[in-house]
Amino acid sequence: MTAPHARYRRAVAIPAGMAVATALAFLPNTTATAADEAPAAVTADATPLSYVVNVKPGHGTSAYVKKAVGKAGGTIVTSYDQIGVIVVHSSNADFAKTIRKVRGVQSAGATRTAPLPTAVTADLGTPKALSAAEVARAEAPAGQDPLEPQQWDLPAIKADKAHAKSLGSSKVTVAVIDTGVDDTHPDIAPNFDRGASVNCVSGKPDTADGAWRPGASESPHGTHVAGEIAAAKNGVGMTGVAPGVKVSGIKVSNPDGFFYTEAVVCGFVWAAEHGVDVTNNSYYTDPWYFNCKNDPDQKALLDAVTRASRYAEKKGAVNVAAAGNENYDLAADEINDPSSPNDTTPGERVVDPSECLDIPTQLPGVVTVASTGAKGLKSSFSNYGLGVADIAAPGGDSTAYQKPEPPATSGLILGTLPGGKWGYMAGTSMASPHVAGVAALIKSTHPYASPALVKALLYAQADAKACTDPYDIDADGKIDAVCEGSKNRNGFYGWGIADALDAVTK
Numbered sequence: 001m002t003a004p005h006a007r008y009r010r011a012v013a014i015p016a017g018m019a020v021a022t023a024l025a026f027l028p029n030t031t032a033t034a035a036d037e038a039p040a041a042v043t044a045d046a047t048p049l050s051y052v053v054n055v056k057p058g059h060g061t062s063a064y065v066k067k068a069v070g071k072a073g074g075t076i077v078t079s080y081d082q083i084g085v086i087v088v089h090s091s092n093a094d095f096a097k098t099i100r101k102v103r104g105v106q107s108a109g110a111t112r113t114a115p116l117p118t119a120v121t122a123d124l125g126t127p128k129a130l131s132a133a134e135v136a137r138a139e140a141p142a143g144q145d146p147l148e149p150q151q152w153d154l155p156a157i158k159a160d161k162a163h164a165k166s167l168g169s170s171k172v173t174v175a176v177i178d179t180g181v182d183d184t185h186p187d188i189a190p191n192f193d194r195g196a197s198v199n200c201v202s203g204k205p206d207t208a209d210g211a212w213r214p215g216a217s218e219s220p221h222g223t224h225v226a227g228e229i230a231a232a233k234n235g236v237g238m239t240g241v242a243p244g245v246k247v248s249g250i251k252v253s254n255p256d257g258f259f260y261t262e263a264v265v266c267g268f269v270w271a272a273e274h275g276v277d278v279t280n281n282s283y284y285t286d287p288w289y290f291n292c293k294n295d296p297d298q299k300a301l302l303d304a305v306t307r308a309s310r311y312a313e314k315k316g317a318v319n320v321a322a323a324g325n326e327n328y329d330l331a332a333d334e335i336n337d338p339s340s341p342n343d344t345t346p347g348e349r350v351v352d353p354s355e356c357l358d359i360p361t362q363l364p365g366v367v368t369v370a371s372t373g374a375k376g377l378k379s380s381f382s383n384y385g386l387g388v389a390d391i392a393a394p395g396g397d398s399t400a401y402q403k404p405e406p407p408a409t410s411g412l413i414l415g416t417l418p419g420g421k422w423g424y425m426a427g428t429s430m431a432s433p434h435v436a437g438v439a440a441l442i443k444s445t446h447p448y449a450s451p452a453l454v455k456a457l458l459y460a461q462a463d464a465k466a467c468t469d470p471y472d473i474d475a476d477g478k479i480d481a482v483c484e485g486s487k488n489r490n491g492f493y494g495w496g497i498a499d500a501l502d503a504v505t506k
Contacts, residue, residue, distance in 0.1 A: 047115040048091045050077075050203065052261055052304040053099055053108040057084035068102040077262070078204040080269050083307040087203040087262040089116065096297060109300030111261040112287055114343040117254075127220055128412065129423035135237070145231075147238040147422060151414050152374050152404040153394035157434055158501035159241050162441060166504040167233060167244030169444035174229050174247050174436050175276040175317075177267040178222030178283065179257070180214035181249025182418040185223065187231040187238060188247065196248035196274040203262025205270055212249035213418075219257060220417045222249060224425050225282055227416025228433040229440070237422050238414050241437025241500060245444060248276065258286040258343055261301045264360070268308035272315035277443045279312060280436040281321040281360050282429035287341035290356035298356075305359045313365050318443070318451045318458075320436040321361045322395075322428035323370045324383035327481055328353075330362065331385030331491060353385075362388065367439070367455060370492060371395025371431035373402030374411045376465070378481065378492040380473045382428055386484045386491035391462050393438075393498045395431030396424075401473050434498060441503035461506060462496030464488050 051074065055065060061079045065086070069076055073092030079085070084106070092098070099108045130147075138146035154160045173193045180199075183192040199211035214222060230247040231240035240247075250270055252263035264285050271279050285291070285305055291298040309319050328335050330353050337356075339346050353362070360366050370389040371382035378384060379397040399411035412424035435458070442454050442461075449457070467483035467490045474480065483492040 047093070048089055050111045050116060050260065050262055051088045051090060051096055051099075051108060052111055052265070052300055053086040053088055054106045054300060054303045054307070055084045055086065055104050056106070057082060057307065061086055062104060065102060065104050068099060072098040074099070077202065080265060080308070083265075083269065083311050085265050085304045085307060087265075096300070100296065107296070107300040107303045109297030111301060112258070112343055113341040114287070127224065127417060127423035127425045128410070129417055129421050135422065145233060145235060145237055145239045147414060149407045150409065151238060152408040153396075153413055153434065154239065154241070156372070156374075156376065156394045157241070157438065157498050159437075162500035162504045163233065163239070163243065165501070166441065166444065168242035168441050169447065170244060170246055171447065172242075172245040172277045172440050172443045173275060174242070174245060174278040174280060174440050175250050175271045176222050176226045176229065176247060176433075177250045177252055177264070177271065177279050177281050178225055179219040179253040180212055180222045180251040181226045181247070182213055182223045182416075183249060185227070185416050185418070185420055186236050187227055187234070187416050188223070190232040190234055191230045191243070191246050193246040193248040196246075196271070196276055197250065198270050199251045200263045200266035200270060201251060201254050203260075203266050205266060212251045214251070215255060218255060219253065220423075221282070221425075221429065222251070222253075223418050224415035224423070225280060225429065225433045227422075228413065228430060229280065229437045231416055238416070241434055242440040242444070245440045253283070259283045260286055261304050265304050265308040268305070268312040271317055272312040276312070276317050278318045278320060278436050278439045280433050281319065281366075282427075282432045283322070284324065284361060285359045287343040289337050289340045289342070289358060290335070290351045290353060291359055292351060292356035294355070302357060302359060306363055309360050309363050309366060313451050316451060318367065318439050318454045319360065319365065320367045320369060320432050320439060322432040323361060323368050323389055324358060325381040325427050326383060327381055328383045329385050329481065329491065330358070330383055330388040331484075367391060367435060367458065368494070369393055369428060369432040369435045370494060371428045372493070372497065373397030374404035374408070375402040376497070377402060377468050377473065378471065378483075379426070379428075380480065382431070384481060384483070384491045389491060390494040391435055391459060391496065391498055392465070392493040393431045393434035395428050396426030438498045438500050438503050441500055445504055457503075457506070458498070459495040461499045461502035462494070463499050464496040465493040466490070467492055
């Protein structure tokens with residue numbers, strides 16, 4: 001079989017070569033049974049799944065729909081009436097097909113193909129962590145944090161110059177919708193917003209103290225992202241793009257590393273209702289890399305996340321997302337997707353990316369971020385596409401392809417890791433938080449700016465960059481990707497490279 005991408009494929013670990021982690025999952029054979037007019041029976045060997053049921057927003061879940069859910073063998077976990085999304089668990093294989101026929105239900109579908117709890121393990125790409133000795137030896141010029149000389153990405157977006165003008169406002173919060181954030185880290189603790197943090201993994205907010213933190217065996221991805229955005233300028237470790245703003249952790253990834261729809265919906269709604277100014281989304285919503293509108297299950301997931309992300313923007317949040325790491329042209333007529341569904345056995349399929357969307361990356365209103373390396377070129381892995389990629393920022397690349405200038409030694413991106421550590425990762429996962437940080441600086445400079453205005457300034461202030469043509473990143477004589485468009489807007493760099501200095505001065 002073809003191995004699906006690990007859920008963390010938004011970050012690529014490249015300490016030695018360009019290896020991308022994979023995860024294998026297996027789903028026991030199940031037999032579908034037809035639902036009749038009596039309440040659906042749950043057999044001993046039935047597979048419990050999670051579903052979203054989408055109804056008209058703005059009203060409480062009607063008694064009629066609630067009764068129909070129960071009759072079809074479902075149990076309501078929670079409902080987001082403000083966007084009309086109901087989260088349901090059911091062991092009836094025909095639950096979605098049955099509930100779609102109910103008056104008032106606009107779409108419904110399973111959020112996963114693996115049973116509850118997921119029967120999957122993940123082999124994650126491990127960050128290249130700095131040793132205690134390396135951290136202790138770090139030296140920096142006056143006014144810089146000790147590890148800042150290793151952060152070639154900061155001058156690449158003029159963040160070093162921006163910090164001389166402003167570090168950003170503590171009244172601005174960026175939510176890291178991700179695998180969890182270790183708020184005890186010395187570079188994160190000074191800027192952490194506990195009130196805007198939560199665990200959304202079940203699809204229902206868990207506000208227990210520390211619920212937003214990753215477990216010991218869970219991915220450090222969200223903690224790395226949080227440090228890139230807002231690691232404090234405090235004489236310790238590294239410096240974030242916006243070291244004066246607040247950062248919160250909204251945990252939406254389950255212990256196996258999957259970002260399911262109900263969790264993502266919960267995350268956006270929580271951000272919307274807790275004063276978040278920017279959300280960073282360095283993931284795609286599992287289990288489908290692309291969600292096709294002509295598939296009833298995938299359409300329901302697309303509907304639900306679209307409603308949630310739009311609600312967050314309506315409430316004042318700018319949503320920023322990673323473009324992905326497969327070197328796909330997201331503006332192509334068709335793309336081969338070998339990785340869906342990634343929580344059971346995937347199959348090869350060809351999709352039209354204008355009809356089958358990577359969510360939240362390709363949703364309306366979302367800022368889609370492509371990645372660049374230390375030489376300022378599109379990262380070898382970064383997805384791209386004219387009219388899809390909105391902006392670009394450093395996400396790193398193999399040092400063999402794009403080597404930074406000294407004193408920096410790694411072509412990857414330095415970030416915070418759980419347990420008070422620091423380390424390198426690469427991916428569009430690392431590019432997106434750079435843009436989220438710049439958006440936070442814009443919001444700091446223009447505190448009353450709407451999300452639409454923040455995005456307009458983000459694009460207008462970006463440094464235009466012409467297509468790299470020809471693009472032969474590994475110098476093997478073969479073209480690795482084709483860039484279309486003008487200098488002012490093209491498929492590799494969108495409107496250009498994010499500019500932190502303009503964000504605090506214009």
